[in-house]
Amino acid sequence: MWLLHFLPLPLLAKTGNALGMLLYWLARERRLVAATNLRLCFPELPEAERAVLVKRNFQAFARSFLERGLLWWSAPQRIQRLVHVEGHEHLQRLAGQPVILLVPHFVALDMGWSWLTQQGNLVSVYSNQKNPYFHKKLLDGRLRFGASQLYSRQQGLRPIVKAMRAGLPFYYLPDQDLATKDGVFVPFFGVQAATLTTVPRLAEMTGAKVVPLIARILPDGAGYELKFYPAWENYPTGDVTADTRRMNEFIEQRVREIPEQYFWLHKRFKTRPEGEAKFY
Numbered sequence: 001m002w003l004l005h006f007l008p009l010p011l012l013a014k015t016g017n018a019l020g021m022l023l024y025w026l027a028r029e030r031r032l033v034a035a036t037n038l039r040l041c042f043p044e045l046p047e048a049e050r051a052v053l054v055k056r057n058f059q060a061f062a063r064s065f066l067e068r069g070l071l072w073w074s075a076p077q078r079i080q081r082l083v084h085v086e087g088h089e090h091l092q093r094l095a096g097q098p099v100i101l102l103v104p105h106f107v108a109l110d111m112g113w114s115w116l117t118q119q120g121n122l123v124s125v126y127s128n129q130k131n132p133y134f135h136k137k138l139l140d141g142r143l144r145f146g147a148s149q150l151y152s153r154q155q156g157l158r159p160i161v162k163a164m165r166a167g168l169p170f171y172y173l174p175d176q177d178l179a180t181k182d183g184v185f186v187p188f189f190g191v192q193a194a195t196l197t198t199v200p201r202l203a204e205m206t207g208a209k210v211v212p213l214i215a216r217i218l219p220d221g222a223g224y225e226l227k228f229y230p231a232w233e234n235y236p237t238g239d240v241t242a243d244t245r246r247m248n249e250f251i252e253q254r255v256r257e258i259p260e261q262y263f264w265l266h267k268r269f270k271t272r273p274e275g276e277a278k279f280y
Contacts, residue, residue: 005069009082010221012070016063024058034058034264036279041189042259056260060217064107071114072141083115084218087228091169091211094231098208099169100199103215104251105176105263110142111224112215113171117145123163124171125153153178157202164206174199175251176263177270185273186245189252194271200236200243210235214254216261 004012024031034057038050045053070079091099101122103109116122126142129135142150149168151159164170177194185192203210209231216225236243255262269279 001069005073013221016066017059020059020062024055030265033267037264040191053260057264060107060261076118082223084225090228090230094209096167098164098206100208100210101169101171102210102212103173106215106261108215108217108224112226117148121146121148121168122171123149123168126150177268184241186248188248195244197240197244199247200240203236216258
């Protein structure tokens with residue numbers, strides 16, 4: 001990854017696409033997971049189109065993995081040049097106030113973190129990686145710029161709330177099935193999905209505004225796009241289930257725009273309502 005980060009982005013993108021096709025053939029279990037997710041979420045698409053989406057998803061995932069080398073070792077100026085930003089003012093006008101940056105699991109989300117931490121400090125949570133070397137490298141890379149704060153999920157929300165009240169936006173990825181009791185079943189593409197209720201509960205607790213951020217890979221190695229959306233109005237409402245469903249609906253709309261870049265390799269529907277058959 002260190003060697004590859006010297007390549008021009010278009011060439012690095014081609015390398016990532018080639019790795020993605022290799023992984024597509026080697027990682028049978030994840031290929032089946034992605035195919036199952038797309039079948040559940042896009043039943044209207046012909047099977048052949050979904051099969052193409054699975055391949056493109058592997059390519060996008062592999063690109064995002066290799067291109068982390070850019071974030072870990074490239075000059076800050078290069079990262080700034082690669083990123084096209086839209087709507088940053090939606091976050092800037094809330095400076096000093098509690099903010100939840102809602103960042104769904106699109107494959108380019110690490111670029112959003114690296115670009116933003118060059119503008120100011122953030123707080124976020126992380127999951128422990130199985131490989132200790134990669135775990136340390138991932139944390140070091142994410143803490144490369146500024147004085148942002150990272151906490152493990154096991155540390156709970158208390159340090160997050162403290163940092164938010166000190167003015168740090170919370171960079172939060174809310175859309176995975178973590179098999180936790182702190183969630184509810186709400187639809188995602190019409191399928192009941194176990195979904196964390198952290199966003200509405202934390203917004204209620206801190207008075208935070210929710211500002212969505214979508215990070216996407218641009219075609220042909222042209223760079224990346226970060227799109228900030230206006231802060232949600234009338235949120236939270238006090239109805240945790242309805243507020244969580246609103247979040248899923250927003251993510252679903254964005255996924256429909258760039259379905260090949262969503263993290264379909266994750267078992268999003270692993271936890272099922274009692275008595276319902278498993279999908280995987």
